Amino acid sequence: MASIAENVRLLERQQDPYNAEPDPAELVKEFVTPRELFFIRNHGGVPEIDPTRYRLRVEGTVDKALELTLNHLRSDFVRVRTTATLQCAGNRRQEQGRMRDVPGVPWSFTTLGNAEWGGVRLKDVLERAGVGEETRHVQFRGLDRVPEGFRYGASIPLEKALRPETLLAFEMNGAPLVPAHGAPVRVVVPGFIGARNVKWVDSIALSADESPNFYQQEEYKVSPPGSSERTVDWSRVPAIEEWPLNSAICVPGENQRLKTGRVQVRGYALGPGLSDRTLSKVEVSADGGHRWQQARLLQDSQPFQWVLWEASIELGPGRHELVVRACDSAGETQPQSAPWNVKGYLHNAWHRVPVIVEG
Ligand SMILES: Nc1nc2c(c(=O)[nH]1)N[C@H]1C(S)=C(S)[C@@H](COP(=O)(O)O)O[C@H]1N2
Ligand SMILES: [Mo]
Numbered sequence: 001m002a003s004i005a006e007n008v009r010l011l012e013r014q015q016d017p018y019n020a021e022p023d024p025a026e027l028v029k030e031f032v033t034p035r036e037l038f039f040i041r042n043h044g045g046v047p048e049i050d051p052t053r054y055r056l057r058v059e060g061t062v063d064k065a066l067e068l069t070l071n072h073l074r075s076d077f078v079r080v081r082t083t084a085t086l087q088c089a090g091n092r093r094q095e096q097g098r099m100r101d102v103p104g105v106p107w108s109f110t111t112l113g114n115a116e117w118g119g120v121r122l123k124d125v126l127e128r129a130g131v132g133e134e135t136r137h138v139q140f141r142g143l144d145r146v147p148e149g150f151r152y153g154a155s156i157p158l159e160k161a162l163r164p165e166t167l168l169a170f171e172m173n174g175a176p177l178v179p180a181h182g183a184p185v186r187v188v189v190p191g192f193i194g195a196r197n198v199k200w201v202d203s204i205a206l207s208a209d210e211s212p213n214f215y216q217q218e219e220y221k222v223s224p225p226g227s228s229e230r231t232v233d234w235s236r237v238p239a240i241e242e243w244p245l246n247s248a249i250c251v252p253g254e255n256q257r258l259k260t261g262r263v264q265v266r267g268y269a270l271g272p273g274l275s276d277r278t279l280s281k282v283e284v285s286a287d288g289g290h291r292w293q294q295a296r297l298l299q300d301s302q303p304f305q306w307v308l309w310e311a312s313i314e315l316g317p318g319r320h321e322l323v324v325r326a327c328d329s330a331g332e333t334q335p336q337s338a339p340w341n342v343k344g345y346l347h348n349a350w351h352r353v354p355v356i357v358e359g
Pocket of ligand 1: 038039040041042043044086087088089141142143144152153180181182193194195196197198199200201
């Protein structure tokens, strides 16, 4: 496990399994997140996989089951590249934890990264096997074992599996995937929470049903408002798929001391994980959300990709609360506050950063 942590510039949130996220100011320096700054979220250990013996099985409700080697996967299908943000459902969990205790890794607001993924379209592989008529879901299984002893798994609806952005990736930012991010092959499902982007995938099973795996059936669900760990019936709660509209202030840092005058505020914003939505604007407030000014977006907004933004704000001496909120192309905005849920997922309230300006 030590070898993962040696090659990264991340703040460790859990040692074993290794879970870590970058420093906020470092994260927003570049539109494409360098591999060393890309968060790592593991439920178990990183499996050791011999690439020459690796096989990917495509099975279940298919016309013909496939068993593909890495060479098959690399040479028998059209190679594609796509830039997409990957975000953990637990991003911003610390803010959920301030309302009421939540279990799980205490993630700050940098449990996301934007990478250029290279690989093949999942659709092309599924079509090679022949998608049976009864298929509704595509189930993935990883080669890693979680501490409870079973393998990690998840599924996505067939419709999303057939979309052009959904990949079986073996490259990240133009380099081969590293073990921590799922080498030799991982699933990339742009717009869907990180948990569905299964790493170290060795089995793809088409089915009429969702994956029976714990991570699909119980974990990665938002409990209904008012429920508690003891009262929630997870079998009645849908599995999270797309993430919601979100944004955060990464510079300045929380409780940072600043000089009076113009302050550069920087951060990220991410539209909801839908193919027909982009960001329309990002607004920043210096008075806790009474008056707003528009931030400058540093990229054109594309579906499934974050946008970095900056704003220059005049601040007088004293304590201030900087706030950000984003708005999407359908006119939706982030909520001022977001309800607590049992596992602390999908927090997307206005992000607030207190700062102190010296006179
Ligand atoms: N096999 C496997 N895939 C997995 C996980 C895992 O623990 N095992 N974690 C998931 C979760 S919860 C997230 S947020 C992303 C994180 O991907 P990354 O570590 O490459 O950033 O991987 C997902 N895929
Ligand atoms: Mo996650």
